[in-house]
Amino acid sequence: MNKLMMIDGNNLIYRAFYGITAPLQTADGRPTNAVYGFMLMLLRLLQDEKPTHILVAFDAGKKTFRHDTFGEYKAGRQKTPPELSTQFPLLKELIEALGIKQYELENYEADDIMGTLAKRADAEKCETVIVSGDQDVLQLASEHVRINLLKGKGVGDVLPHGPEQIMERFGLTPQQIIDLKGLMGDSSDNIPGVPGVGEKTALKLLHEFGTVENLLANTDKLKGKQKERIEENADSAELSKRLATIFRDVPLPLEWDELAYAGANRDEAVPVLRNLQFTSLIDKIPYAGGVGEDEDPFAPAAPKADERPPLDVRVADEDLLGELAEFLPKVSVIHAETHGDNPHHAEVAGLTLHGEDRYYYVPFELLRSPEAAPVLDWLEDASAPKSGYDLHRTDLALYWNGVNFAGAAFDSQLAAYLIDPTETATTVSGLAAKYELPALAEDEEVYGRLTKFAWPDIETLAAHSARKVEALENIIPKQRELLESFEMNRLFFELEMPLSRILADMEKQGIAVNPDDLEALGREFESEISRLQAEIYEHAGMEFNINSTRQLGEILFDKLGLPVKKKTKTGYSTDAKVLEELAPYHAIVRTILQYRQLTKLQSTYIDGLLKEIRPETGKVHTYYRQALTATGRLSSQYPNLQNIPIRLEEGKKIRKAFVPSEPGWTILAADYSQIELRVLAHISNDERLKDAFLHDMDIHTKTAMDVFGVPKEEVDANMRRSAKAVNFGIVYGISDYGLSQNLGISRKQAADFIEQYFAVFKGVQQYMHDIVEEAKKDGYVKTMLERRRYLPDIHSRNFAQRSFAERTAMNTPIQGTAADIIKLAMVQVDAVLRERGLKSRMLLQVHDELVFEVPQDELELMKKLVPATMEGALKLSVPLKADVSFGSNWYEAK
Numbered sequence: 001m002n003k004l005m006m007i008d009g010n011n012l013i014y015r016a017f018y019g020i021t022a023p024l025q026t027a028d029g030r031p032t033n034a035v036y037g038f039m040l041m042l043l044r045l046l047q048d049e050k051p052t053h054i055l056v057a058f059d060a061g062k063k064t065f066r067h068d069t070f071g072e073y074k075a076g077r078q079k080t081p082p083e084l085s086t087q088f089p090l091l092k093e094l095i096e097a098l099g100i101k102q103y104e105l106e107n108y109e110a111d112d113i114m115g116t117l118a119k120r121a122d123a124e125k126c127e128t129v130i131v132s133g134d135q136d137v138l139q140l141a142s143e144h145v146r147i148n149l150l151k152g153k154g155v156g157d158v159l160p161h162g163p164e165q166i167m168e169r170f171g172l173t174p175q176q177i178i179d180l181k182g183l184m185g186d187s188s189d190n191i192p193g194v195p196g197v198g199e200k201t202a203l204k205l206l207h208e209f210g211t212v213e214n215l216l217a218n219t220d221k222l223k224g225k226q227k228e229r230i231e232e233n234a235d236s237a238e239l240s241k242r243l244a245t246i247f248r249d250v251p252l253p254l255e256w257d258e259l260a261y262a263g264a265n266r267d268e269a270v271p272v273l274r275n276l277q278f279t280s281l282i283d284k285i286p287y288a289g290g291v292g293e294d295e296d297p298f299a300p301a302a303p304k305a306d307e308r309p310p311l312d313v314r315v316a317d318e319d320l321l322g323e324l325a326e327f328l329p330k331v332s333v334i335h336a337e338t339h340g341d342n343p344h345h346a347e348v349a350g351l352t353l354h355g356e357d358r359y360y361y362v363p364f365e366l367l368r369s370p371e372a373a374p375v376l377d378w379l380e381d382a383s384a385p386k387s388g389y390d391l392h393r394t395d396l397a398l399y400w401n402g403v404n405f406a407g408a409a410f411d412s413q414l415a416a417y418l419i420d421p422t423e424t425a426t427t428v429s430g431l432a433a434k435y436e437l438p439a440l441a442e443d444e445e446v447y448g449r450l451t452k453f454a455w456p457d458i459e460t461l462a463a464h465s466a467r468k469v470e471a472l473e474n475i476i477p478k479q480r481e482l483l484e485s486f487e488m489n490r491l492f493f494e495l496e497m498p499l500s501r502i503l504a505d506m507e508k509q510g511i512a513v514n515p516d517d518l519e520a521l522g523r524e525f526e527s528e529i530s531r532l533q534a535e536i537y538e539h540a541g542m543e544f545n546i547n548s549t550r551q552l553g554e555i556l557f558d559k560l561g562l563p564v565k566k567k568t569k570t571g572y573s574t575d576a577k578v579l580e581e582l583a584p585y586h587a588i589v590r591t592i593l594q595y596r597q598l599t600k601l602q603s604t605y606i607d608g609l610l611k612e613i614r615p616e617t618g619k620v621h622t623y624y625r626q627a628l629t630a631t632g633r634l635s636s637q638y639p640n641l642q643n644i645p646i647r648l649e650e651g652k653k654i655r656k657a658f659v660p661s662e663p664g665w666t667i668l669a670a671d672y673s674q675i676e677l678r679v680l681a682h683i684s685n686d687e688r689l690k691d692a693f694l695h696d697m698d699i700h701t702k703t704a705m706d707v708f709g710v711p712k713e714e715v716d717a718n719m720r721r722s723a724k725a726v727n728f729g730i731v732y733g734i735s736d737y738g739l740s741q742n743l744g745i746s747r748k749q750a751a752d753f754i755e756q757y758f759a760v761f762k763g764v765q766q767y768m769h770d771i772v773e774e775a776k777k778d779g780y781v782k783t784m785l786e787r788r789r790y791l792p793d794i795h796s797r798n799f800a801q802r803s804f805a806e807r808t809a810m811n812t813p814i815q816g817t818a819a820d821i822i823k824l825a826m827v828q829v830d831a832v833l834r835e836r837g838l839k840s841r842m843l844l845q846v847h848d849e850l851v852f853e854v855p856q857d858e859l860e861l862m863k864k865l866v867p868a869t870m871e872g873a874l875k876l877s878v879p880l881k882a883d884v885s886f887g888s889n890w891y892e893a894k
Contacts (some may be wrong), residue, residue, distance in 0.1 A: 004121050004259065005051035006114045008132035009058040013038050013091055015086045015133055015150060019566070029630055029808060034087045035094060036239045036278060041131075043146075049129055053259035055117065056095055056102040057110035064336050065107050066243055073243060079747075081538050081737035081806070085800030090276065096788065097266045097272040099283065101254075103876050106252050111137055115246035117254070118145050131158065136181065136305050138166055139246060141174040151567055171207055182212045182241030193242045194233045201226075263288035312358040313466045314457055318371045320360065327355030327372035333387045333472050336394040337465050342638040343396040344507070344614075344621050351375075351464040356474055359469060361462035367403060376403065385409035389428050392626060395504045406501075409847050412472055415479040417627035418488050421789055432471040435478050487786050491820075495785065496626065499823050502830045502842070503624045503840040505632075510619030511641075511851070512661035515610060517889075521653055522606040525598050528650075532595040539588035546595060549574050555588075562586060592606070598650060605644060605654045612639045619661065631812060632787050632819035634845055642846050646894070658890035662679070666886050668840075668859070668892040670866045671849035673881040674699055676731045676818045681815060682876040683784075693878035700724040706760045707753075726757050729766060731814050733807030768810045770792025775809035783816035784874065785824075821880070822848055825873040832869055840864075851890065859886065 017039025024033040042593035066073045068608050095102050103113060114130055118140045125144055130137055133150035141147050141162050148158035148647050159165075166174055185193020197205075209215040216234050219227055230237070263286045273282050314320055331353045340346035350363045366372055378384055378396070387410035388394060395405045416431055483492050540559065544551045552805040553572030556562045562585050566573035576596070582589045612620045625635040634640040647653030660667055677699055681689035692702040704715045704723035725742045726734075734742075736751035743750065758765040772794075780790045789812045793805040826845060831841060840858050846852035850870070854862045867882035874880070887893040 002053060002126050002256075003049065003051045004053040004055070004117070004126055004128045005044070005045065005049050006128070006130050007045070007054070007056045008110050008114065008130075008134065008137070009056040009091070009095075009340075010110055011132050012041060012133055012150075016041065017081075017087070026275075030090065030276075031083045031087060031806070032086055032090065032276055032278075032684050035091045035276060038091055038280065039094070039281055043281070045131060046286055051129070051261060053256065054100050054155055054255075054261040055114070055259050056100060058092075058102065058104040059109050060104040060106045063107070064109055064112075065247070066109075067380065070239060070243055072190055078121070080800075082735045082803050083737060086804040087800075089798050089801050091750060094276065097269045099260060099268070101259050103252075103254060105250065105252070108247065111227050112247040112250050113252065115140050115248040116250040116252055118142075119248045121145065131806070132806065135177070136186075136244060136246065139174050139177040139244075141166055157567065170203060172203070176206055176211070177226060178241055178245050179206055179210075179212045181244035182237050183215075186244065189243070189324045192233075193240045194229060194237050195228055204232070212237050254531060277722040285825070289645070310471060311466045313462050314358055314360050315462050316360050316362045316366060318366070318369055319373040320367070321362075321366070321375065324353065324355060324360045324362070326351075327360075328374060328378045329384075331355060331378075332385065333469050334391075334394070335388055335465055335469050335472065336397060336548050337461060338393065338397045338652070343393045343623055344400055344638065346393070346397040346400070348397050348401050349461060350465070350634045352469050354466075354469050354473065359462075359466035361458075363458065363466055364401065378403045380406055382406035387412070387472070388655055389413050389472055391501045394506055395501075396507060396623070399504075399508055406503060408497065410476055410478060410480075411497065411500060412476055413627050415476075415483060418492055418496065418787065419479065419482050419486065420628045421627075421632070421787075428468045428471055428475075435475055437471055437474050486788065488788075491787060493787050495820070495827060498827050498830075500626060502826055503626060505830075506842055506844070507621050507623060509841055509843060510614070510617055510621040510661075511657050511853075512619050513609060513613050514657050514659050514809065514889075515613060517612055517657040517659075518606055518654075521657065522602060523612075525606060525650065529595060529602065530599050532591055532598065533641075535591050536588055536595060538831065539586070539591065546592065547599075552592070556582070556586075557591045560586060560588065562589070599646060599652055601645070601648075605651070609639060609657070619858050629819075630789055632823070633815070633847075634819075636846075641844060652891060652894070654894065655890035656892075659888065661775040662853065662855065664856050666854050666856065666859055666888065667890050667893045668852045668854045668862055668866065669796070669890065670850055670852075670870060670882050670884040670885040670886065672818075672822065672870065673883055675821060675848050675880065676814050677727060678876060678878050678880060679784075679814050679817045679821070680731060680764065680767075681878045683817070684761075684763045685766035685877070686761050686767070688761055689764065690878050696881075700727060703727055703757075703761075722753065726753055729754075730757070731811060733811040735807070771813060772809050775805070780807045781812050783813050783820050785817070785820040787816050787820060789816065817874075818848070821874050822850075825870040826850065828873055829866060829869050832865060851893070854886070 007702065013034050017034035020033040020037035024036055024483055025031045037104060050535045060076075064073075078217055092102060104110070105113060111132075111134070114132075122142050122144050128145045129148055130140060130145065131148045131150070135149065136146055138149070138161055143163070145162075147161040149161050151157045151159055155610060161169075163174055166177070170180070172175075172180060180191070180199070180202050181191060182195050183197050183205060184199050185191045185197075193202075205215055215230065216237065219231050219234075243334060261324045266287050269285055269287070270282055273279070273285070316324060323369065324649060333354060337349040338346040339354070348364045353360050353362070353369075362372075362375065367376060384407045386407045388408075389411070390413040391405075391408040391411045395408065398405045403537055412428070412431065421606050483489055496587075496734060503657075533546065536546055538668060540555045542555075543571065544555055546552060550571050552574045556574065557564050557572050562582055564572060565578045566575075576593075578595075579589050579593055609620060614621060620634045620639060620641070622641045623638045625637060628635045634642075644654055646655075658667065658850055677689070678693055680686075681693055688702075688706055689699075691700050700723045701712060701715050702721050703726070704710070704719040705712055707723060707726075708715070708719055710719070722743055728734075729739050729742070734754075736747045738753065739745075739750035740747045745753075758768075771781060775791050775794045779792070779794065782788050789808070791805040791809055793801040794809065796802040796805065822845065826842065829842060832838075833842070838858055838861075840852055840854040840862050842850060842852050850866065852862065852866065863886065867884045870882035871880045
């Protein structure tokens with residue numbers, strides 16, 4: 001039996017955008033919260049409804065045939081935020097990849113398309129489900145057409161509506177929903193209705209008169225002001241009914257076969273899901289043909305058969321090690337077979353080297369034999385250059401398994417990252433495909449799955465690893481040529497490659513954490529959590545599970561009667577946004593917010609950090625991802641030491657546990673002051689911005705003075721806060737929507753503020769214009785150190801995609817140059833420490849901050865040396881400024 005499901009695409013993505021408030025985005029900065037929320041709802045619908053035919057209908061444009069009748073139709077709607085509009089093309093690409101038909105038609109709305117198809121389906125007695133959050137579509141309900149009306153404001157549960165449910169809820173037939181809209185109007189669509197007639201009055205009138213036309217023909221039966229109001233607005237009522245009527249005879253070229261749905265094609269869907277970084281959804285997609293018992297539902301398609309002759313691969317033993325030693329001076333590419341996400345705990349199976357016409361696979365256990373001494377000496381020799389893929393990981397994995405590594409000369413992963421930082425498939429096999437080289441014998445991801453719990457046989461492993469080395473030997477020369485042509489040699493060889501070694505040294509060194517301090521702070525948190533818990537119970541008048549969303553919802557909304565903001569599939573929503581909105585209503589909410597903050601600190605940063613302390617060192621050893629972000633920033637993992645919260649005093653206290661690893665030593669921290677705004681001043685050459693930094697003024701106060709046109713003494717806290725928001729907003733390419741959210745003002749006020757800012761800082765405005773034009777000409781933008789970011793959508797005909805690319809063009813040179821500067825500072829500080837033979841150690845990089853441990857006899861020198869080196873990292877037209885502080889722990893140093 002056929003079953004048609006139609007989805008109102010515009011309605012659902014809008015709800016997802018405002019319902020999924022987490023700032024989800026891809027590594028290259030594309031917002032994806034709306035697409036993700038849409039997908040969650042779609043997957044639930046596919047599971048619940050199991051349709052045989054699907055259509056996602058979209059509005060084609062702002063103007064429809066209804067505007068010919070009433071020019072003000074939908075007037076007053078706020079402009080779609082760019083953070084949402086950029087997601088429409090992403091969603092449509094994903095829907096297409098999932099094998100689902102989507103359709104839009106000029107001059108008509110999605111409701112008209114669905115209404116026309118519902119009429120056809122109804123005539124053929126085909127079971128039909130329409131999904132929307134707009135009550136207008138209730139008029140389409142019939143014996144065979146059910147409306148799944150979305151509840152609340154998000155994309156949670158649906159309320160099924162057929163004719164019976166509509167009658168039970170409104171006392172009306174589906175057709176009378178049009179009359180209801182005609183009388184009460186619809187502010188969201190700017191349908192006027194009859195002024196002063198709300199839903200209650202409209203229902204009462206329809207229960208008596210049935211239709212708008214019958215009501216208008218019988219106004220003599222009305223009395224007083226109601227009679228007068230209806231008669232005066234008769235034309236408005238008739239017009240509103242026409243506007244609310246879904247047109248059900250749209251000339252659609254669609255055939256039923258085009259709507260058929262039998263699951264997604266894995267080869268088409270999986271790459272799109274990975275590109276959006278929705279990896280958690282990959283195994284939830286219904287795939288065409290289903291999944292066999294022994295088939296991995298989210299493995300890539302099997303690679304084509306490898307027709308190349310097999311490589312001469314030798315699995316080394318003690319005798320072959322002597323033969324291999326002869327070739328070591330000629331070896332340039334090395335590959336270590338490892339697995340495990342955290343390289344500090346990775347297992348090493350073996351190493352592959354290419355010597356003349358054969359490849360040697362050296363099992364790791366063999367490196368412990370006396371015959372392996374020449375190989376170990378070569379691995380540790382910094383003067384023996386070695387190339388490979390992700391040598392940073394190789395360095396760490398070998399180190400923790402007792403083998404030192406030095407001499408990294410060319411990292412293919414880093415080169416790929418510089419050549420195109422938005423490239424997502426930068427595995428060895430991905431690079432081989434990119435450079436049109438023969439595919440590897442096995443795809444790395446499939447291989448990774450095979451080896452998740454156990455290594456394959458050694459011959460398979462050796463052959464696979466040799467093919468990687470062979471691929472790298474062909475990839476690296478191509479990358480060298482590209483780096484040369486892109487003028488990136490200095491960036492690669494003098495910044496990123498040295499930094500890779502520095503990061504590995506920092507990670508091996510680690511930072512000491514005093515577990516007693518963490519545990520003491522944990523007890524302090526536990527005591528405060530208990531107090532807050534008791535206070536919550538007192539407010540509630542009973543004990544309950546505060547961590548239970550259901551129980552908390554019952555207390556807040558059923559027992560205490562607080563206003564319901566949002567509902568989910570399981571009941572009331574009590575997420576952070578809801579609680580923040582409810583905080584002014586009741587003290588219990590404010591206490592719950594404090595309770596949640598502390599419990600998160602307790603679990604993530606007390607319990608979590610205690611687990612990360614390595615027993616043999618007494619330290620935590622983070623892992624810096626050097627080839628991840630599109631802007632060039634480093635990213636910390638295992639654990640993430642860049643995200644320890646410092647806005648709350650309780651969060652700051654966690655830093656007390658980070659201490660020097662040597663008795664009598666000191667923690668020293670140095671961080672750049674407003675580095676991105678200083679970069680903006682230099683790049684834009686704006687005289688007002690430059691003047692502020694050249695005279696060491698508070699930049700936010702200066703901005704407030706210039707934008708509001710007041711002297712320094714008249715700048716109040718709100719003015720400075722607004723100026724600060726727009727200063728940093730400009731750096732990050734903020735829109736009027738984003739600024740309005742940050743400041744809690746209307747979008748118009750935010751837009752006026754941004755316009756006023758540009759009127760004052762004309763150099764910044766000119767820079768923004770010029771850099772967009774440069775991006776349109778070149779297809780990319782660059783930092784001061786030639787780091788590139790490609791912008792393929794800069795010429796897109798889609799306004800939303802183009803706008804996002806333009807904002808990215810504006811902020812990338814600023815953020816990217818700031819990221820380059822802190823990296824430069826790390827390389828230069830490391831060089832100074834080595835040249836002077838200092839014992840001080842660089843331990844951490846946290847955004848614009850560097851953290852060191854320093855012996856007492858070097859403290860005075862380091863207090864001057866570190867900020868001086870940081871301030872001289874790159875010459876700008878305004879001074880770089882680095883503030884330095886120190887103490888017995890990281891907390892005191894800040």
